[in-house]
Amino acid sequence: MAKQIDILKILKNNLQITEIQPLKENLSQIEAYVYALPPEENEILYLIDNEEVVSIKRDFLINEIKQILASHTLERARYYLQRLLKALSEEKTTAFNDLNLNRWKEYDDILTDSLWLFDKRDTSGVHSADYWGNFIPQIPHQLIRRYTKPGEWVLDTFAGSGTTLLECKRLGRNSLGIELQAEVAQTIEKLIQSQVSDNQAVKSHIIQADALELNYQETCNTLKIKQIALAIVHPPYWDIIKFSDQPADLSNAVSLTDFLAKMGKLADKIAEILPKNRYMALVISDKYEKGEWIPLGFYTMQTILTKKFKLKSIVVKNFEDTKGKMNQKELWRYRALAGGFYVFKHEYIFLFQKK
Numbered sequence: 001m002a003k004q005i006d007i008l009k010i011l012k013n014n015l016q017i018t019e020i021q022p023l024k025e026n027l028s029q030i031e032a033y034v035y036a037l038p039p040e041e042n043e044i045l046y047l048i049d050n051e052e053v054v055s056i057k058r059d060f061l062i063n064e065i066k067q068i069l070a071s072h073t074l075e076r077a078r079y080y081l082q083r084l085l086k087a088l089s090e091e092k093t094t095a096f097n098d099l100n101l102n103r104w105k106e107y108d109d110i111l112t113d114s115l116w117l118f119d120k121r122d123t124s125g126v127h128s129a130d131y132w133g134n135f136i137p138q139i140p141h142q143l144i145r146r147y148t149k150p151g152e153w154v155l156d157t158f159a160g161s162g163t164t165l166l167e168c169k170r171l172g173r174n175s176l177g178i179e180l181q182a183e184v185a186q187t188i189e190k191l192i193q194s195q196v197s198d199n200q201a202v203k204s205h206i207i208q209a210d211a212l213e214l215n216y217q218e219t220c221n222t223l224k225i226k227q228i229a230l231a232i233v234h235p236p237y238w239d240i241i242k243f244s245d246q247p248a249d250l251s252n253a254v255s256l257t258d259f260l261a262k263m264g265k266l267a268d269k270i271a272e273i274l275p276k277n278r279y280m281a282l283v284i285s286d287k288y289e290k291g292e293w294i295p296l297g298f299y300t301m302q303t304i305l306t307k308k309f310k311l312k313s314i315v316v317k318n319f320e321d322t323k324g325k326m327n328q329k330e331l332w333r334y335r336a337l338a339g340g341f342y343v344f345k346h347e348y349i350f351l352f353q354k355k
């Protein structure tokens with residue numbers, strides 16, 4: 001068994017050393033210590049000044065130590081050493097998430113590029129792909145981690161099968177979901193109960209309502225929600241999938257103009273409750289109709305940009321065979337070849353920030 005060492009103390013002591021070779025020798029102790037630990041120990045525990053035990057990812061620590069050991073000059077080695085010390089002992093976060101920027105290299109699972117390619121959906125927990133028109137859990141997962149802190153509230157105005165709410169529960173965030181169809185909302189309620197969470201205080205509320213007519217402020221007051229930190233908006237892609245016969249259902253919007261006017265109204269409503277600088281994510285795709293590509297995503301983005309939001313990013317996400325498209329794959333390929341167009345393989349995540 002590896003003998004426990006005080007990583008921080010070793011690093012701090014080395015700041016005083018004036019020659020590179022002894023510095024490297026001392027640091028090899030940490031490297032040797034980590035290598036002696038069982039390989040399945042991905043998190044290395046260490047003590048910080050107030051005797052609190054914290055953890056750091058094994059690969060991150062090893063890479064940082066290797067970088068110091070590869071330094072040719074004392075100045076370089078010290079620079080990397082100071083950076084590692086800072087990563088281990090100081091926290092630097094933004095106002096909208098809890099990612100420690102001093103340890104940004106550790107977050108290799110957080111996406112920062114505008115092209116998201118997922119080869120399969122995350123089926124862990126109680127997530128299921130059964131609801132036609134749901135999104136993969138990785139979408140809300142990425143958004144929640146980038147744009148909220150634990151304990152904050154996430155609003156999903158088109159909750160569907162509750163993917164966002166389930167992901168919130170797993171990540172220790174509170175959630176408020178709105179869904180028009182009563183039976184769909186009831187299913188979410190049951191699913192949420194069966195999803196385990198490390199944080200017993202986490203709250204999840206699902207409300208059966210028309211997202212365009214709900215009084216959000218009143219709802220927040222009733223549920224004692226002080227502030228919504230992030231809004232995730234995954235509407236029907238107009239009439240691509242008909243979700244219900246209800247006239248209020250956005251998939252029954254009578255025209256493109258009607259759909260966009262409704263999305264504009266929703267953006268106004270969200271702007272009323274979302275604090276300045278907080279984020280709203282719109283997940284949407286384009287549609288194809290009568291031999292013409294309708295850029296539904298960009299039309300909706302334009303509508304929202306006339307409201308109190310500015311655009312921060314456009315993410316393109318691959319769109320593999322969904323429940324709906326699976327059987328039609330060959331038919332669509334034939335149609336594309338015959339009709340001179342390309343088959344949809346992507347959707348958009350538009351990131352807006354409240355002005």
Ligand SMILES: C[S@@+](CC[C@H](N)C(=O)[O-])C[C@H]1O[C@@H](n2cnc3c(N)ncnc32)[C@H](O)[C@@H]1O
Binds near residue numbers: 160
């Ligand atoms: C694209 S799905 C959302 C799927 C969800 N993200 C998931 O992963 O399951 C859109 C949902 O919006 C609901 N919906 C349609 N019009 C609505 C409205 N006016 N208010 C609230 N929900 C609505 C539909 O019933 C459908 O469940």
